[in-house]
Amino acid sequence: MKKKTTIYLDEQDRAAIAMLKEHYGVTSDSDTIRLALRLLAKQAKGRKKHEQEAERTQEHIASAPLSNS
Numbered sequence: 692m693k694k695k696t697t698i699y700l701d702e703q704d705r706a707a708i709a710m711l712k713e714h715y716g717v718t719s720d721s722d723t724i725r726l727a728l729r730l731l732a733k734q735a736k737g738r739k740k741h742e743q744e745a746e747r748t749q750e751h752i753a754s755a756p757l758s759n760s
Contacts, residue, residue, distance in 0.1 A: 717723045
């Protein structure tokens with residue numbers, strides 16, 4: 692279900708929307724904003740997953756016994 696939300700945009704925001712509309716072939720400002728939000732959320736989720744994997748690797752390395760070679 693969509694819910695109407697009002698936001699204030701400056702010229703830089705409007706220019707970014709125009710660029711994204713052209714790049715992705717989106718026809719409306721609302722669809723462009725939704726697309727940008729979803730792409731950014733997906734990127735953040737991927738980055739968080741990568742950071743968690745790196746943290747687990749560091750913990751594994753830190754807990755591994757040192758070899759005497």
